[in-house]
Amino acid sequence: MKGVVFTEFLEMVEQKFGMDMVNSLLEENNLSSGGVYSAVGTYHHGEMVTLVVDLGKRSGMDVPDLLKAFGGYLFNTFKSGYPEMFASATNGFEFLQSVDQEIHVEVLKLYPDAELPSFKTELLEEHVLQMDYRSDRAMGALALGLIEACGNHFNEGYEVDYQPQTEDGKYVRFVITRNA
C-alpha cells in the first residue's frame, strides 16, 4: 500500500485523537516497518488493517466508520495535492467514472508496483451511477468515504446504497443517486 495512505491516516489520527494516540498505535502494534512511513514508500497493507482495527479499539469507534471518515479526509488530501486530477471533470459522476480509466492509469505510470482497487462504473440512469469496488484490501468503507466526499466537492448530495457482493468485503457495489 502506498505510503501516502499511511502518512495521511496518521495525520488524521493526530488531528482527531492527538499525538499520544499516534504514538500508541505505532509503538504498541509490533509493526514490521517499525512505524516509520514516508509518503513515497510502499508498505504492507496488513499494517493499515492493524492500525485501523487498533484505533477502533482504543477510540471505541466502529472500524467502518473510521475508514469512511478517513476516506473523506483522504479525498481532501488528494484535492489539494493533485489538483490536475480534478481539472477535466465538470461533475461528480464524470470524476468517479474517470478513476479507473484515467487516474489509476496515471498512478501506475508513476508507481508500476502499486496495487490499486478497481472501480467499474455504469450509468444506470441520468442520475444513477453504479460503481463496483473490487480489492483484496476489503476497504469498501474507505471507498464510501471517498465517494461521499466527491459528492460534497461537486455540490451534488449523494445517496449511496452500499451493497456488499461477497462476505469477505472484497467486492462491494455502490449505487449512487444524485439529488442535484
Add this chain to the structure above:
Amino acid sequence: MSEDAYKKAFEREREARKEAERITEAKSRELFELNTALKKLNEGLEERIRERTSELEAARNKAEANTRAKSEFLSMMSHEMRSPLNIIVGLTELLDQRKLEEPEGGYVRNARFSALQLLNLINDILDLSAIEAGKIAFESTPFDLTYAVDQVFYALEQRAIDKGLTWSKSMPDDLPAPLKGDAAKLNQVLINLLDNAIKFTRDGGVEMRLTQVERQGKENEVWVAVEVSDTGKGISEENIDRIFNKFEQENTSTRRVHGGSGLGLAISKQLIELQGGNISCESELGQGTTFRFELPFIHEPRAEKDELAKDWSKVDLAGFRLLIAEDLEVNRMLLRQMLRNTGIVLFEAENGKEVLEVLKTREVDLILMDLHMPEMDGIEATRAIREGRVKGLDSELAIVCLTADVFKETKESIFSAGMNDFVTKPIEMRRLFQVLGHWRKQINSRRES
C-alpha cells in the same frame, strides 16, 4: 506526551525522512537511466531517419537515371522511326509536285497524308514525353503566319471534300508580318483541331476563323485568335471538361469509331499554355463544337523581309557551293531533287571523315550536316573543323545541322559544338531555301567586308 514518546516520534520522523531520501535518490537514478535510454533511442531513430533519407535519395537518383535513360531512348526512337517516315513524306511530296493524273495523284496525296498522320502520332508521343520531362523548347523564329496557316488549311482540304463537307476560312489581310514564334507548334495545334473537326463531322462543314485580338501584353506582342467550328455531333456538358486530359476521349466508343491516341488535345493545350496562350471549347450536342485558342507572337518590323519572301523559290543559289553530309543515299537524293535547277554546286559525303577529306581539296561555302553518321558523326566533324584540324580551311565555314531530333539537349549540343543553324527533317523546301539564302547573304557580306 512524555519526553520518551517525543523522542520516539522524532526518531520515526528521522527514519521516515531518510527512507524518503533513499527512495527519491533511487527514483532519480532510475529517471537518469531512463533518460539515457531515451537519448539512445532518439539517436537510433535519427540514425534510421538518415538511413531512410539516403535510401530515398538513392531511389530518387535511380528513378531520375531511369527517366534520363527513357528520354534518351525516346530520342533514339524518334530518330529511328522518323527517318524512314521522313523519306516517305519527302518522296510523296516530290511525286505530288509532278501533278500526276487522277486517280494516281489522289493515291499519292493519300499516301502522303497517311505518312504525315503517322508522323504526327509519333510526334505526339514524343512531345508529350518532352513536355512531361520539362524539355520542350519553343522556337522564336520569324515566319509568315498567314502563309503557315494556309498551308495547313489546304493540306487538309482534300479530306474535308472527300467527306462532302464544306471547308472555309477567314483571315485578315493586314496581319503584321513577319511574326516571331514557333510555326511548327502552331501547325501541330491547327492540324489537331482541324483534323478532329473533320473526323467528328458527318454533315455540314468546318470553318476556321483567324483574327487579331487586343490583349494587354508586352511591347511588340501580337495576339492571334483562331476558332475552328464544326457542325458535328458535339460534346456533352459532363465530358467537356475531360477532353483536354491526356488519353481521355469523350467516351470509349469514340476510340472505337474514330481512332486516335487521345493525346492531341492534351498536347495542344500544353503547347498553347506553355507559350502563354489559352484554349477553350464550347459545344452543344447535335449542333457542333467550336474550339478557340489565343496565342501571342512577337512582331519585329525590322526583321529582314527578304528572308521570308513568299517567293522563296527565287532565292539565288547559283554558284553556291554546298556540301551534303548524310549517310543515307535516299536523303541525299531527296536534297539533290529539291536543289536541282538552282545552279548550286553540290558535293557529297557519307560521314564526318569524308567531310574532312572533301574539305582538303574542295572549296565549300556551307555544309548541310546530318547528326547521326557512321565513323564520325556530325558533332565530331564540326568540332574538328572549328578547332582548325583541317589545314588551310576557313574555320568559320557555315555549318547547318540536319536533324530529326526534337529534344532540347540535342539543339544545345548542336550549337555548343559550333553549328550555325539547323533544318529539321522532314525537310521543307521553303525552310531549306530560306536557310541557304540567309547564309549565302551572310557569307557574301562577310567576304565583302
